Structures are given as C-alpha cells and as structure tokens.
Amino acid sequence: MGNGTEIDWERCWDKESLSGGECPFIGAEDAELLGSRSRRFLQKCCECERFKRDIRSFADTGHPLATAFSVLQTECSRQKAQIETLANFLDTKTLEMRFMHELGSVLQSSVDLDEVLSIALTAITAGKGFGMNRAFLLLADRERHLLKGHLAIGPRDAEEAGQTWKEIDSGDQDLQALSQSFRYKKLNSERYKFQDILEKLVISLDDTQHIIMRALDEHKSILVTDAFHRQDLDREFAALLGVDTFLVLPLITRNRRVGAIIADNFITHRPITEQDMRSIETFTFPVAFAIERASLYERVQEEVDKLRQANIRLQEQQEQLVRMEKMALVGRITSSIAHSIRNPLMVIGGFARSILKSTAENDLKRSFIESIVNETRQMEEVLQEILTYSEAMYPTSDFWDPNQLVESALRDIQDRALSQDYRCQFHPADNIPTVFIDFKQTEYCIRNIIISSIDGLQNGIIDISTSLNHDYVDVRIVDKNRILSEDELEAMLTPFTEVREMGSGLNMALSRSMLEKQNISLLVVAPPEGGVTYTIKLPTRKEENHEQTARS
C-alpha cells in the first residue's frame, strides 16, 4: 500500500487559491474561481485531465478509498452534464415562452385577417420563431364545404432563400416588425408566387382520409415523414409539396375547423423533430382563435356596412315618402274641391245648353243663356287647369328598391295568402340597383298577379325572386300549382276574359296594360308540364320620355 509522497501529484486542485494563468482552464471570464477552491473544484477540476491523472494515480496505490472516490468523481461528472442539459433545455423553453408571449400579444391586438395571417406565417418561418423554411395556410370555406389554400410564405429555391435570409439577418427586427413588413411588402407577391400550389390545395371537408382532415378530425398535429412512400398519403399531395417530411398543424376553435398550416424545411432539409412539432403546436390555438375572431370581425364589418347603406337608403326613401304624402295630400284636397264645384257647374252648363237648344234664334233671352253656357265653359276650363296641376303634383316614376317593392306587395296580401294556406317565398337578390318605376302602380300589378295566381286555390307555394339582368331587374313570380293551356294563357291576357277561377274582375290584362304604360314588359310563360312564370322587367335606367309615357 503506497502513501501520498509516493505519488507524483499535480495537486493544483488542492490549492486554496491560484494566481492568474496558473490554471489553463480558467480564463479571465472565470477569474472569480481562482480564489474559491470548492467552486473551482466542482466547475473545472472534475473535468480537468490533471485531476483525472491524479485520481488514476491514487487508484493505483490500492488505497481503500480510491475506488469510492473514483465512483463519486464519475457520478459528479454525469450529474454535471445532466444539469447542463437541463439548463440548456430551460434556456430554450424560456426563449420559446418569450416568443409565445410576444406572439400572443401581437395576435391579441389584431382583428385584421391579413395581419393575423401575416403574423402566423412569419412566426413559423422566422429564425427568431420556429425557423421552418416554408409554411402554407389553408382556410375553411364553410359555404362550399372546402379547405382551400389561402396564403404561403418562404423561398421557392436555394438562391431566393439565401437572399431572403440575408436580408432578415441584416435587420434586427422583432416579430411584429417582421410580420408588418411581410404584410405590406410581400403578402400579395407571396400569394402570387405560390399560386400554382395554393390553387391545388383544395380539400373537401368530408374527405376524412386526407392527412389534413385527419389532423383536423383528431385535433392533433401530425409529423409526416417518408411522404413519398407512405400508403396513407396521397402521392399527388406529397408531390405538390415536393418534400418527404412536413408538419400538419390543425387550426381549431371550439370544435370549429378554421383551417390548417403545413410547414416544412424545403430548402435546408433540416430534420423536423417531435420536439419541433410540440413547440409549434402550442401556438396553433391562439392563431386559430385570432383567425376566427378576425374573420368574424370582417363579417361583422360587412354587415355593419350593409346596414349603414340600408339605413341611408331607408332615410332617402322615407324622405321621398314624406314628400310624396305631402304632394298627394295637396292633390287630394284640390281634387276634392274641384269635384264639388264641377258637379253644380256641370248641371248649370248642361241645362243651359238644353234650354239653348229649344230657344228660338230670335228670342231675346237667348243671349243670356249663351252667356251662361260660355261662362260655365270658361269656369270648366279653369277647373280643368287646376285639376291638371294637382294631378301633376302626384309623384309618378322615381328610383325605387325592387326588393322593397316586392316586400311591400307581399305585406299587403299576407293575410289573404295565409287564409288560403299559401306560402309566398321571396328570394331577394343582393346588391341590385334601384329601378325607375311608378311604385304604386307596379306594386299594385305584382299584388294583382299573386292574387290572381292564388285565387280559388288552397295550400300552395308562390316563389318570388329578384335578379339583375343587364339594364333590368327581373321580378319573377313562379306559380307552380297552376296548369294553363295555350288558349287559357291567351285568354288570361285578353281584357274581360275569365280563366277558370282566375278572374276576380281585376285580371292579368289590366296589370299588363298598366305596366305597358310605364314601358315595363310582363312576360308570361306556361309550359305544358305545368306552372306559370311571370317575369316583370323593371328598368334600372331612366329612359328618355319614360316619365311622360308613364303618365300618359
């Protein structure tokens, strides 16, 4: 058994303090270790070759503590390595948390869909973010029941990648600045750049076998590897992306399928790990929520705009109605007075003419009677002028909302239709222009057509729709219940002809005649298999002399 003096110890590790340069493993940055033996020992000596050599020499002496000491030294090194790994992991997680916090703050502050999408895709591809090469965003189109490619980000080839990443590295921008830069400078160009891929990224929401739909249905991200050889993956889909490894991240909020993100390392081919997937996964919920919120906000804005427009139109029409009512009132009063005067005037003038006829030419009183006739004629002429003026005060043709026209007509016949178990289904077209019509007359005609259609029948459906057709808005009334022969159709459009229970005295001929006076055509089609379709073509433009024609 040997002792300490027989070993050629380095023993630098045993010194209470060291001077600068004495230990090659302690640099200026670790200078504080020079004066602390315990810290120096744990942090540096255990890994130092000199110390290890001393341990080996000690073991060679066969001292009973040598083996235990060696085991302790090995365990110390192992635990130190583990602590370092955990510290690195903690650092990474801290960075991730900071990034997620930044991302969350930026996403929460935006209700603009383009901004949200820019943030999401920038976060996935930015080096400061998740550092993927490319990202594709697909959004759900619920009306068409599809998932469609909407936006993409990333380089198409290595050259572009080098250039882009160099630009990003040269500017020390945070996530918000990067996403703003993307949104205003690159959003459209990136969309155009990836158009060939985006337009092929169309997946039915019912295609449960598709990898993206599986991720959405199972509410979990999928790391796809060996894409070109997998049996459960559409080869065309893999070929479209051009990579054999990619991530599929579902975007879901409250069980609603918002969309999905596909991310890959198309340029660097850096392997994507489960850990990468877990990291990115944590950010998909706030992104999905932000997209959903921005989409809803967009829709709310659209509805607010529509309401605003409707309100403006309503105000205009209310003003028009007030004006119309005032004018109509003046017209009615004038007309009433004139009517009261006209009757006695007519009796005076009429009897004067009768007396004049039976009065001899040489009768001295004849000139008196002639005076009465002439004076009453003059008064009748004045009366006529007043009546013509009051008539002119009734508003005639003006620009009106065709949907409002139909709704107004339907309101008037609602009770009658209900009493006959008839349903009038109105399908108004969106965003159609106003039409130049006499509202009162045209509404009367629409009402008349519907009443004639349901007259004498029980329990049926009338479909009414409006649609823009070049310079006209077509009001189409479809009566599916009635069957008319050619003769009956012709008879229906002939004045004073009744057609099997359809003639209530106010027949179709009257409506056609009234519409024609406004230069509005009424087309009636009754195919042999049944049903009658009435099409009223309302002009969107004010034709020359139209108003005069309408009034004549």
Next chain:
Amino acid sequence: MSRLLVVDDEANIRLLYSEELSDEGYTVDTAATIAEAVEKMGQNSFDLAVLDIKLKNESGIELLQKIVKERHDMPVILCSAFSCYKDDFSAWLADSYVVKSGDLTELKEEIKRVLAKKAQRRASEM
C-alpha cells in the same frame, strides 16, 4: 234603340243625363245608389252603363267591378271629375272614361263609339 243605365248620386245630373240622352234616342233609366242600380239591372237588360265614381258613401268602382264580373258583356263608361280614377286602378277596367262637363258632346260620342264596338264584337262572335 239602346237602353242605358245612368248611375249618379246627384238628382240634377241624373235629370240632365236623362233629358239629353233621351233626346239622342236612348231609353234611359237612372239610379242614385249601387243597390238601386243592381235592382234595375235585375229588372232590365241594359246595353251600357254610365257610372259616376263618387257616389255619396259608395264607390262607382265597386259597381264597375260587379258589372265586369257578372255582366261582362255590358260596357261601362265612367264619368267623373278628372284625377279621381287614378286613385283606384280598377277604374281602368272601364271601356271608357269621360270627364264630367256641362257639354255632353264627348259623352254622347263615347256612348255611340262603345255601343258600335259592342255591336261589332257581337257580330264577329256570331
């Protein structure tokens, strides 16, 4: 000779029409109300009716509709102050419209024209 029904709520107007149209050779019956007109139509067959639109508390248009529905071979001439007919589009169902005037020339001409048209229609149906 044709038989005419004149409906007007003013007694003097009924008298005037009766006198003037009788002079033209027509047989003229008069009525002041719709009920009276309906009763007379039940008793006699008329070739034409001359209706005033405003009949005290009633509307000549109501009678017009009744005639068009039940006696659609009987022409109707509406006779009233201008503009009133525009309040009710059903007035457009009438065969003619004449503005009330002390000078009955226009009314007489319209009666002749409408009766001739009716005769022509009948001839073509036979």
